Amino acid sequence: MGHIKRDQHDIYHFISARGRLVGAAKGKSILITGGGKGVGKAIAVQFALAGATNITITGRDQRALGRAKSGIEAESPHCMVTTVEADVTSEDSVSSIFAGLAPGPPPDVLVNNAGVNGDFRIIDSDPQQWWYDWEVNVKGTYLCTRAYLQLLLGKPGTILNVSTSIADSVLPSMSSYATSKMAVNRFTECVQLEHGAQGVRCIAFHPGGIASTGMGQRCPAQFRGRLIDTPELAAGTALYLSTPEAGYLDGRFVFSNWDFQEVEKLKDLIVSDNLLVSRVNYGSFLSTEMMG
Numbered sequence: 434m435g436h437i438k439r440d441q442h443d444i445y446h447f448i449s450a451r452g453r454l455v456g457a458a459k460g461k462s463i464l465i466t467g468g469g470k471g472v473g474k475a476i477a478v479q480f481a482l483a484g485a486t487n488i489t490i491t492g493r494d495q496r497a498l499g500r501a502k503s504g505i506e507a508e509s510p511h512c513m514v515t516t517v518e519a520d521v522t523s524e525d526s527v528s529s530i531f532a533g534l535a536p537g538p539p540p541d542v543l544v545n546n547a548g549v550n551g552d553f554r555i556i557d558s559d560p561q562q563w564w565y566d567w568e569v570n571v572k573g574t575y576l577c578t579r580a581y582l583q584l585l586l587g588k589p590g591t592i593l594n595v596s597t598s599i600a601d602s603v604l605p606s607m608s609s610y611a612t613s614k615m616a617v618n619r620f621t622e623c624v625q626l627e628h629g630a631q632g633v634r635c636i637a638f639h640p641g642g643i644a645s646t647g648m649g650q651r652c653p654a655q656f657r658g659r660l661i662d663t664p665e666l667a668a669g670t671a672l673y674l675s676t677p678e679a680g681y682l683d684g685r686f687v688f689s690n691w692d693f694q695e696v697e698k699l700k701d702l703i704v705s706d707n708l709l710v711s712r713v714n715y716g717s718f719l720s721t722e723m724m725g
C-alpha cells in the first residue's frame with residue numbers, strides 16, 4: 434500500500450469546482466463563518482463556482498464581507514451572497530446569524546472557519562488573551578454547530594470544521610491554539626456520534642499552511658517557511674468533503690495536503706480501523722479496560 438504524503442499544495446482536478454467537482458454544489462446553500470477573508474472567502478468562492486446558489490458569509494469586518502460578496506457575485510452571478518456581521522464568541526450574535534437566514538430549508542453546509550491563534554508561552558501569557566483562542570475556536574464552533582443542529586430539526590446536514598495540523602502537535606508558544614483546535618477535533622467526533630444517525634456529517638480538516646491570509650501573516654516566525662499552500666487547496670478540500678463520496682471521513686480529521694484520490698483507496702481501512710480520530714496511544718501493554 435502506498436504512503437500518502439502531505440504533498441498537495443494547490444487545488445487539483447479531483448477536488449476542484451473547475452475540474453472533476455463541476456456542479457458539485459449545484460443549488461446548495463452554504464453558511465461560512467469568517468467568510469469575508471482568507472480561507473473562509475476562498476471556500477465561499479469555490480462553493481459558488483461549484484453551483485451554490487445561496488452563500489451566507491459572516492464576520493466582524495463588514496467591509497471585508499462586502500468586498501467578498503461583490504467579488505463572488507461578479508464571478509458567479511447565479512449565486513446570491515448574504516453578509517452578516519457577527520462575532521462567533523457571542524451567543525446573541527450567533528443567534529442573529531441563524532435568525533437572519535432566508536426562509537426555507539437550512540443551509541446544506543455549515544463551515545466553522547472563524548479562528549484565531551495566540552502566540553505566547555504559558556508562563557508569560559495574559560489569561561484573557563490565552564483563553565480567547567478557546568472563545569473563538571471552541572465556543573464559536575460550538576455555538577454555531579448547536580444553532581445549526583437546532584435548525585435542522587432532526588434532518589441531515591453537513592458541518593465542516595476548519596482545524597489545524599497543530600491540533601495534533603506539541604509546539605512551544607502554541608498551547609492556546611493547539612489545545613483549542615484539538616478540542617475542535619474531538620468535538621467533531623462528538624457531533625458525529627450524537628447526530629450521525631439523522632444524516633448529519635461532521636468533518637474537521639487542516640486547511641494547509643497559507644501565508645497570504647491574516648493568520649498566515651501574523652504567524653510565528655518559526656512557521657513562516659512552512660506556509661506554502663494556497664487558500665484554494667483548503668477550498669477544494671472543503672468542497673470535496675461536502676460531497677457524499679467523502680462520507681467515509683465523517684467524524685474524522687484530515688489534512689488538505691493529502692491527495693484525496695489516493696485517500697479514497699484507503700476508505701475501507703479508514704473505516705474498519707477507525708483511523709483519523711483523536712486517541713491516546715497506550716501502546717500494546719497498557720489496558721484501559723475497567724476491571725470488574
Ligand SMILES: NC(=O)c1ccc[n+]([C@@H]2O[C@H](COP(=O)([O-])OP(=O)(O)OC[C@H]3O[C@@H](n4cnc5c(N)ncnc54)[C@H](OP(=O)(O)O)[C@@H]3O)[C@@H](O)[C@H]2O)c1
Pocket residue numbers: 466467468469470471472473491492493494495497519520521522546547548549550569595596597598639640641642643644646647648649660
Ligand atoms: N493560514 C494558515 O496557515 C492556517 C493554518 C491552519 C489552520 N488555519 C485555520 O484557518 C481558519 C481561517 O484562518 P485564516 O488563515 O483565513 O486567517 P484570517 O485571514 O485571519 O481569517 C480568520 C477569519 O476568522 C474570522 N474571525 C476571527 N475572530 C472572529 C470572531 N470573534 N467572530 C467572528 N469571526 C471571527 C475573521 O473575520 P473578521 O475579521 O471579519 O471577524 C476572519 O474571516 C482558522 O480557523 C485557522 O485556525 C489557518
